[in-house]
Amino acid sequence: MRERIAQALAHAHIALTPVDDRSGSHGLAVLTDVSGATLAQLRQLSSQATVLAIAAGPAALSTADSWALLAAGAADVLPWPDERIQIEQVTARLARWEAVRKLADTPKVRSALVGASVAWRTLVRSVVEIAAFTDSPVLITGETGTGKDLIAQAIHRLDRRGGRFTVLDCSTLSLDLGGSELFGHERGAFTGAATARDGALAQADGGVLFLDEVGELPLSLQAQLLRAMQEHSYKRIGSNHWQRTEFRLLCATNRDLEQEVLQGRFRADLFYRIAAWRCRTPPLRERREDVLPLATHFLSLLAAPAGAPGLDPGVREYFMTREYPGNVRDLRQAVTRAWHRHVGPGPLTIGDIPPDERPVGTGPAAWPDPRFEAAIGQAVALGMPLSRITQAAGELAIQLVLAQEDGNNQRAAARLGVTDRALQIRRKGRQKT
Numbered sequence: 476m477r478e479r480i481a482q483a484l485a486h487a488h489i490a491l492t493p494v495d496d497r498s499g500s501h502g503l504a505v506l507t508d509v510s511g512a513t514l515a516q517l518r519q520l521s522s523q524a525t526v527l528a529i530a531a532g533p534a535a536l537s538t539a540d541s542w543a544l545l546a547a548g549a550a551d552v553l554p555w556p557d558e559r560i561q562i563e564q565v566t567a568r569l570a571r572w573e574a575v576r577k578l579a580d581t582p583k584v585r586s587a588l589v590g591a592s593v594a595w596r597t598l599v600r601s602v603v604e605i606a607a608f609t610d611s612p613v614l615i616t617g618e619t620g621t622g623k624d625l626i627a628q629a630i631h632r633l634d635r636r637g638g639r640f641t642v643l644d645c646s647t648l649s650l651d652l653g654g655s656e657l658f659g660h661e662r663g664a665f666t667g668a669a670t671a672r673d674g675a676l677a678q679a680d681g682g683v684l685f686l687d688e689v690g691e692l693p694l695s696l697q698a699q700l701l702r703a704m705q706e707h708s709y710k711r712i713g714s715n716h717w718q719r720t721e722f723r724l725l726c727a728t729n730r731d732l733e734q735e736v737l738q739g740r741f742r743a744d745l746f747y748r749i750a751a752w753r754c755r756t757p758p759l760r761e762r763r764e765d766v767l768p769l770a771t772h773f774l775s776l777l778a779a780p781a782g783a784p785g786l787d788p789g790v791r792e793y794f795m796t797r798e799y800p801g802n803v804r805d806l807r808q809a810v811t812r813a814w815h816r817h818v819g820p821g822p823l824t825i826g827d828i829p830p831d832e833r834p835v836g837t838g839p840a841a842w843p844d845p846r847f848e849a850a851i852g853q854a855v856a857l858g859m860p861l862s863r864i865t866q867a868a869g870e871l872a873i874q875l876v877l878a879q880e881d882g883n884n885q886r887a888a889a890r891l892g893v894t895d896r897a898l899q900i901r902r903k904g905r906q907k908t
């Protein structure tokens with residue numbers, strides 16, 4: 476069955492990627508069962524490539540199995556029960572994924588949205604797809620300093636209509652003048668309205684309107700904004716004339732808007748309107764792997780046009796283990812402070828960390844962190860032997876570094892402090908088991 480499918484795909488110049496080959500940007504996995512082992516393999520492959528799972532076999536794939544394949548990381552699942560191969564189904568999906576991958580790899584995306592973690596890269600791919608292939612509103616949620624603003628700017632850069640980017644920070648809107656900021660006003664509409672003025676809705680016409688901190692939008696303005704979105708027209712304050720406007724709406728908030736809706740502080744109808752697509756920027760603590768690439772990125776901005784200094788091992792460990800309640804903004808500020816204290820050639824050293832930010836005491840570094848201890852505790856409680864625990868921890872480290880290094884064995888080996896050959900042997904051994 477697998478060979479027949481491979482032949483049919485080869486006819487359309489599509490190479491079938493074995494489930495255990497993690498080198499390509501796309502994977503086509505042909506599955507004949509949905510066992511635990513298959514799902515584990517799929518999980519590995521999809522951390523590196525976009526995987527289309529083709530479920531071949533005489534028995535129809537159950538919906539539950541399809542969900543399980545998606546949960547294991549497959550980007551899509553095509554059941555292929557009766558050997559009638561619809562190549563177009565495969566080619567259409569691959570073409571879209573390739574287009575998304577290319578866009579996500581363009582300098583305008585890569586250099587602005589820095590991050591190597593799987594969570595961040597998955598987010599960037601989905602943002603690129605929503606931005607470039609739809610015109611729908613997007614709600615960006617996430618803690619403060621996680622990059623919501625940057626994501627909004629990236630969506631604007633990828634937006635098909637290419638109009639201007641109009642930003643309105645809803646936390647600065649007063650009850651009295653907020654309406655004028657959004658809709659504009661006529662001369663003499665209220666005390667102090669000496670001249671007529673356009674609002675954000677007029678400025679955004681033909682482009683993108685970004686409402687930052689949308690959770691702060693006063694209820695009275697929420698109703699008016701909803702009407703403007705539904706009818707694509709609005710009235711300036713003090714005017715009887717409707718004006719048309721067409722824009723793409725992006726909103727960001729660090730509030731839980733669904734909770735706000737339940738508590739009656741945000742209109743449900745507006746919420747569903749602005750949240751046609753949703754994306755969440757993960758906090759930095761959920762993607763520690765991004766800390767050093769981000770720190771290096773900020774250093775290169777600070778040091779430009781001269782090259783950025785490196786980070787010596789002590790500083791790397793300091794940045795990796797530090798807490799970041801303000802997320803990436805916090806990291807950026809910490810890097811900036813260390814950079815300002817740094818003098819002369821050579822890498823940043825721990826002496827560059829301001830005294831009041833240094834870890835208290837000289838004890839061992841704060842690794843392993845408590846979550847690691849909890850995971851090991853769970854493995855021990857499940858009765859796993861030491862060999863299995865050690866192997867799993869090593870496998871995970873290899874998997875993470877390979878994903879960050881785009882599958883490059885040499886770079887991954889250097890980062891893990893092993894030889895190229897040793898890593899290759901270990902990967903081969905894993906593929907056989």
Ligand SMILES: Nc1ncnc2c1ncn2[C@@H]1O[C@H](COP(=O)(O)OP(=O)(O)OP(=O)(O)O)[C@@H](O)[C@H]1O
Binds near residue numbers: 622769772807
């Ligand atoms: N992935 C990233 N790559 C490069 N810089 C980033 C990234 N994420 C965040 N930053 C930087 O961190 C800072 C905070 O980002 P941003 O303003 O986009 O966060 P935010 O989620 O909108 O914050 P807030 O909710 O407080 O408005 C900015 O200086 C931004 O350039």
